[in-house]
Amino acid sequence: MRVVVVGGGFGGMAAAARLAKMGHQVTLVERSTSLGGALGRIEVEGHIFDTGPTHTLLPAVVRDLFRKSGRPLERETELVPLDVVREHRFADGTRLRLTGGSRAAQKAEFETLAPGLGDAWVKLVDPYGTVWERLRRDWIERPWNPDLAHPETTRLLAERATLAAHLERALPDARARLVAAHPHTVDGHDLTRVPVWAGMHSYLEQNFGVWTVPGGLGALGDLMGSRMKTRKVEVLTDTAVLDVVVREGRAVAVRTADGEIDADAVVVGIDPRHLPSLRRFVRGTATTSLPDQLHLGLRPGSVLADQFGDELVGDLVLHGPRAEADVATGRRARRGAGELLLVRPSGSAPDDGRAVTVVSRGIAAEQVLDTLAARGVDLRDDIVLSIHRSGTDLAQTWGGSPLGLAWDGRRTVRRRPGARTPIAGLHMAGAHATPGSGVPFTGLSGSLVAQAIGPA
Numbered sequence: 531m532r533v534v535v536v537g538g539g540f541g542g543m544a545a546a547a548r549l550a551k552m553g554h555q556v557t558l559v560e561r562s563t564s565l566g567g568a569l570g571r572i573e574v575e576g577h578i579f580d581t582g583p584t585h586t587l588l589p590a591v592v593r594d595l596f597r598k599s600g601r602p603l604e605r606e607t608e609l610v611p612l613d614v615v616r617e618h619r620f621a622d623g624t625r626l627r628l629t630g631g632s633r634a635a636q637k638a639e640f641e642t643l644a645p646g647l648g649d650a651w652v653k654l655v656d657p658y659g660t661v662w663e664r665l666r667r668d669w670i671e672r673p674w675n676p677d678l679a680h681p682e683t684t685r686l687l688a689e690r691a692t693l694a695a696h697l698e699r700a701l702p703d704a705r706a707r708l709v710a711a712h713p714h715t716v717d718g719h720d721l722t723r724v725p726v727w728a729g730m731h732s733y734l735e736q737n738f739g740v741w742t743v744p745g746g747l748g749a750l751g752d753l754m755g756s757r758m759k760t761r762k763v764e765v766l767t768d769t770a771v772l773d774v775v776v777r778e779g780r781a782v783a784v785r786t787a788d789g790e791i792d793a794d795a796v797v798v799g800i801d802p803r804h805l806p807s808l809r810r811f812v813r814g815t816a817t818t819s820l821p822d823q824l825h826l827g828l829r830p831g832s833v834l835a836d837q838f839g840d841e842l843v844g845d846l847v848l849h850g851p852r853a854e855a856d857v858a859t860g861r862r863a864r865r866g867a868g869e870l871l872l873v874r875p876s877g878s879a880p881d882d883g884r885a886v887t888v889v890s891r892g893i894a895a896e897q898v899l900d901t902l903a904a905r906g907v908d909l910r911d912d913i914v915l916s917i918h919r920s921g922t923d924l925a926q927t928w929g930g931s932p933l934g935l936a937w938d939g940r941r942t943v944r945r946r947p948g949a950r951t952p953i954a955g956l957h958m959a960g961a962h963a964t965p966g967s968g969v970p971f972t973g974l975s976g977s978l979v980a981q982a983i984g985p986a
């Protein structure tokens with residue numbers, strides 16, 4: 531079968547690699563000059579920064595993708611667990627270091643915040659093990675089929691309860707609620723619109739930890755680009771897809787400025803609202819906004835070098851005084867004004883320096899360094915290199931939001947297109963498709979599409 535994949539981000543490439551290995555003739559069409567989308571790196575004056583993701587949950591997804599599309603990942607690079615998933619620093623001066631891979635360690639960490647909080651945390655997280663098993667089997671690891679799904683999975687996905695209300699009941703401490711909310715608030719979601727089952731993210735962090743690859747996660751984008759070559763995927767860069775051509779209810783081609791490219795099946799790995807014939811799928815939905823990024827090169831001996839040394843730390847999250855009110859009411863998040871400030875100490879720098887990325891929302895660009903300093907991380911005298919990229923610029927670069935749809939309650943589950951769509955021969959992968967954004971989930975979307983299309 532001739533398959534055309536639209537968009538060379540991680541979702542599109544995951545689908546292309548699997549389909550090519552299954553014997554299909556695959557063409558990948560990418561509007562920019564290079565592949566990877568958000569999953570990439572920039573190198574300036576010897577400093578290397580990840581442009582988007584710096585670490586991933588569920589390393590098994592990446593390993594499975596490489597194994598099922600050719601050489602195992604271990605032959606090309608390694609996945610390394612981070613020592614600390616996140617460090618949260620709260621407005622009252624207290625801190626929590628969240629480690630992955632151990633329930634007992636997390637319990638002890640929460641206990642240092644307040645007696646009894648460790649118990650409350652494990653009581654919140656434990657039941658998500660069952661939720662994960664159900665969703666994994668019926669919705670995340672195989673294309674959704676209501677006839678095959680367990681009734682409990684159908685019930686879970688239709689549940690009205692929101693994560694904001696659940697956390698309010700389950701965790702008596704505002705700081706613990708901020709920790710549980712973070713995987714969602716970091717992507718700009720309004721927690722009062724996030725379904726309760728999505729809280730399983732905390733279970734995944736606790737059980738599987740978070741992982742990166744040497745040289746930064748962007749290296750994974752390069753490896754996937756090479757995999758396109760070994761799998762003989764035809765890659766057309768600098769070619770924007772303008773629409774999917776649908777005839778008699780079937781996707782038969784994609785349209786570009788240079789003409790049509792015929793296809794027996796089309797996989798769309800971009801925001802479908804950019805393709806006129808697919809807009810109806812996402813009517814009444816909104817995409818998430820992107821945060822601003824400030825890539826900084828720091829001189830040797832900076833305050834961050836003192837604090838982290840060679841330790842591998844995911845995010846250093848610096849909460850402001852209004853953070854808990856934002857999470858509880860969702861009001862500011864809904865207006866796109868919810869505040870976020872975090873440091874990702876993941877880049878590499880020459881001459882014993884450090885390369886970090888400051889990610890922010892709701893803080894004016896010229897205030898970011900002062901706000902960091904006010905929250906105890908004063909980098910102002912240590913900066914040797916500074917690159918600012920606004921969320922708006924990034925969305926333009928990537929042709930949409932790599933964070934996918936904004937949660938709008940349980941209806942988002944049905945409104946997000948999936949591996950099978952009402953148009954024959956049309957399949958969706960990537961952050962805008964089921965099961966959503968993030969490296970592991972967009973990787974899984976490629977597997978769902980490969981299952982839906984089947985072998986050649």
Ligand SMILES: Cc1cc2nc3c(=O)[nH]c(=O)nc-3n(C[C@H](O)[C@H](O)[C@H](O)COP(=O)(O)OP(=O)(O)OC[C@H]3O[C@@H](n4cnc5c(N)ncnc54)[C@H](O)[C@@H]3O)c2cc1C
Pocket residue numbers: 536537538539540541542559560561562564565566567568569581582583584585586587769770771772799800804820821823927928929930931932933934959960961962966967968969970972
């Ligand atoms: C700042 C930031 C930090 C993140 N951090 C993490 C993290 O630490 N861990 C994690 O798991 N996830 C993280 N994510 C999320 C993760 O990076 C994304 O969900 C994932 O990479 C999205 O992949 P994708 O293929 O769906 O989309 P994209 O990466 O957006 O790729 C889409 C591709 O399609 C191309 N394209 C767009 N329009 C067209 C068109 N009309 N025709 C042809 N091609 C087109 C684009 O140029 C792009 O290459 C982060 C995202 C961002 C933005």
